[in-house]
Amino acid sequence: MTTTDDLLPATRARTGTLVGYGRVSTRDQNLDRQHTALTDAGCIRVFADKLSGKNTERPELAACLDYLRAGDTLVVLSLDRLARSLHDLITIVAELRRREIGFRSLHESLDTTTPAGRLMFHFFAALAEFIRELIVEGTHEGLAAARARGQRLGRPPAMTPEMVETARHLLTNPTATVSSIAKILGVSRATLYKYVPELKTASSASCGD
The missing domain is CATH 1.10.10 (Arc Repressor Mutant, subunit A)
Structure with missing residues (x-):
């Protein structure tokens, strides 16, 4: 489970390079705008995925994460270009932190190499944990209510x-x-x-x- 400790500042100074990642959801969309914005931000290399809405594989993201080294910073145009959910975002950023890699989102002005950026991700991590607890609590309450009504839980019988x-x-x-x-x-x-x-x-x- 990701904790706020995962997002504390890493000890290594950010002396590496800026590496960009972009993504569009359909092949009809153009990556030029993202590529230009990331290049203008100082990225020496930009990885980009062109995926359909149903495709969950992101080969270029995997290649990008493999390319990054301690001291580097991953840069995206916006948070939704990197992650498909809050949980996905927290997981990726926490892994970057463990590898002493920074993260920056241009639209949201988030930068985990700064105190303000780390504070914002502390908030995101706490929010994600709160949502998980609500889901678990709601599931338990729903099961308890179903048992109280005498409903059968689990796999339905093969024959009625x-x-x-x-x-x-x-x-x-x-x-x-x-x-x-x-x-x-x-x-x-x-x-x-x-x-x-x-x-x-x-x-x-x-x-x-």
């Missing part, structure tokens, strides 16, 4: 009571077989045997199944 009753009714037909009953109900033979044990006896006595 109505299906079991139907299987038993079909069993009274001397021409019915376990295979035919399973096919009618849309379950496997093993499931039928589990929920209607008496079918085992009927199957043993039947020559047609």
Whole structure:
């Protein structure tokens, strides 16, 4: 779990280079604006991903993170170009800090190499933890309420009571077989045997199944 300690100032001075990262969500969008802004900010190299909305892989981001060295600073045009969620952002920045790499977002004027930037990320980390706690608390309350109403939790049963009753009714037909009953109900033979044990006896006595 990421803590605020992960975002404390690293001991190494920022003597390295500025490296940029850009991303657009569709192939129709142009990266020129981001590339120009990052270059103007002093980045000596810019990595960029062009991804569809459904593509979660970011190969250029992975290459960028691998390229960075202690003392360098990663620069993006805006926070949403780097991360898809607050949790994603905190995770990436915390990992950069552990590697003694700075982070800067131009639009939000965030810079973890400065006291004000680190303070802002302390706030982000605390907010992310608060959101996680709310989700966990809400989930627990929802489960407790469901139990109080007598609802079954977890994976639903393969056969409902109505299906079991139907299987038993079909069993009274001397021409019915376990295979035919399973096919009618849309379950496997093993499931039928589990929920209607008496079918085992009927199957043993039947020559047609």
